[in-house]
Amino acid sequence: MAARRFAFISETDARQIEPGTTVELEPGGHVTPLAGDTLRARRVTVVPAGSVDPALPADLAPVAEIRRVALGSDHSGVKLKCVLVDRLRKRGLAVEDFGTATEEPVDYPDTALAVARAVARKQADAGIVIDGAGLGSAIAANKVRGVRAAMCTTPTLARYAREHNGANVLALGATLIDAAAAAEIVDTWLSTPMREARYIRRLLKIRRIEEQG
Amino acid sequence: MAARRFAFISETDARQIEPGTTVELEPGGHVTPLAGDTLRARRVTVVPAGSVDPALPADLAPVAEIRRVALGSDHSGVKLKCVLVDRLRKRGLAVEDFGTATEEPVDYPDTALAVARAVARKQADAGIVIDGAGLGSAIAANKVRGVRAAMCTTPTLARYAREHNGANVLALGATLIDAAAAAEIVDTWLSTPMREARYIRRLLKIRRIEEQG
DSSP: OOOOEEEEEOHHHHHHSOTTOEEEEEEEEEEOHHHHHHHHHTTOEEEETTOOOTTSOTTSSOOSSOOEEEEEEOGGGHHHHHHHHHHHHHTTOEEEEOOOOSSSOOOHHHHHHHHHHHHHTTSSSEEEEEESSSHHHHHHHHTSTTOOEEEOSSHHHHHHHHHTTOOSEEEEETTTSOHHHHHHHHHHHHHOOOOOHHHHHHHHHHHHHHHHO | OOOOEEEEEOHHHHHHSOTTOEEEEEEEEEEOHHHHHHHHHTTOEEEETTOOOTTSOTTSSOOSSOOEEEEEEOGGGHHHHHHHHHHHHHTTOEEEEOOOOSSSOOOHHHHHHHHHHHHHTTSSSEEEEEESSSHHHHHHHHTSTTOOEEEOSSHHHHHHHHHTTOOSEEEEETTTSOHHHHHHHHHHHHHOOOOOHHHHHHHHHHHHHHHHO
16 A cells, blocks of 8 residues: 655656556645646545555555446335435446335344445445434444445535545434435545545554454 | 223222333323323333234334433534533433543544444433534444434434334434534433334344344
């Protein structure tokens, strides 16, 4: 996870940085506007020098570029799930829908587990779990090793959940938010990377708790 | 967990029901106003007949009568934690404070783990974990077997977290809510029992996920 370090990033530099990677910028360093556009297009993350800790496991932070999303909800979240599945597919993401498909009651631990496992097994880059308040699905998903699930009611929380906690599963409450609010939360969550080593380092402690059971 | 069933509860009946237990009331059944007062004073929970499932493990639902509370927060939640510790002690609860005590940065997985373990080992009936948004502490606490942690921003969510999800750890975000709002959330959470067998049954599925790791 050692990152290349730059004092200056020109358009030529930007074109030579591998897409999807993270690079460091020295204090007082500069990125030209054109290079900035290129870096964004190549999904390159620029962080302050010293942010990347090569001692941390490379798979600790969540996938920065989310392409495959797993979704699941209990009966109370079916309508919201359908809206989100459509929306994410239209954005070109690969979406796997783990049900449920009707309003016949099902148990939130079952649907949350299906999504959490897909994320833990790296069949999906991220997961979205839905029930009435999202709290139960978040609890159940967090029981799966490698999953960090956060129940978010606002875009601010969604950004925080990624930046600080590297949440790879988002839990939503279908009775708390409408489809428009949910879409905004999901968009923020999907587009926020986890960058700072001081936050990533804390995920190692969560992993240790998982290992102790 | 088999519950006594009543068609009618008089004051005399009420005085003979063991404090802190749950009893069932038949459809169309009646509780006299005086008996109602006595039942509340004895912390007896009255649920509709058929709500209590004797097949479920007795330790699945959270402790209904919370007397011992464990609290912990990272540096961002120290002030809020102090307010809550004072408040809960004044209410006569036994409070164990797992720190941190200063604004020197600490890692939320450490403080959340200390509280979660106290709850899992039944040294506390319930736990409260605090950090900036509460999301990270909820994730870390949920990694501990037997703990169900919910991040709540409103009293409604706190009530839901207990009634539906049997949350035995409450996670709070010190940057999201002020002390007055936190106190209201905590009060609701502490005073809401988990009653319905259909919700308790789902906790068995969460336990199975924990067992599978």
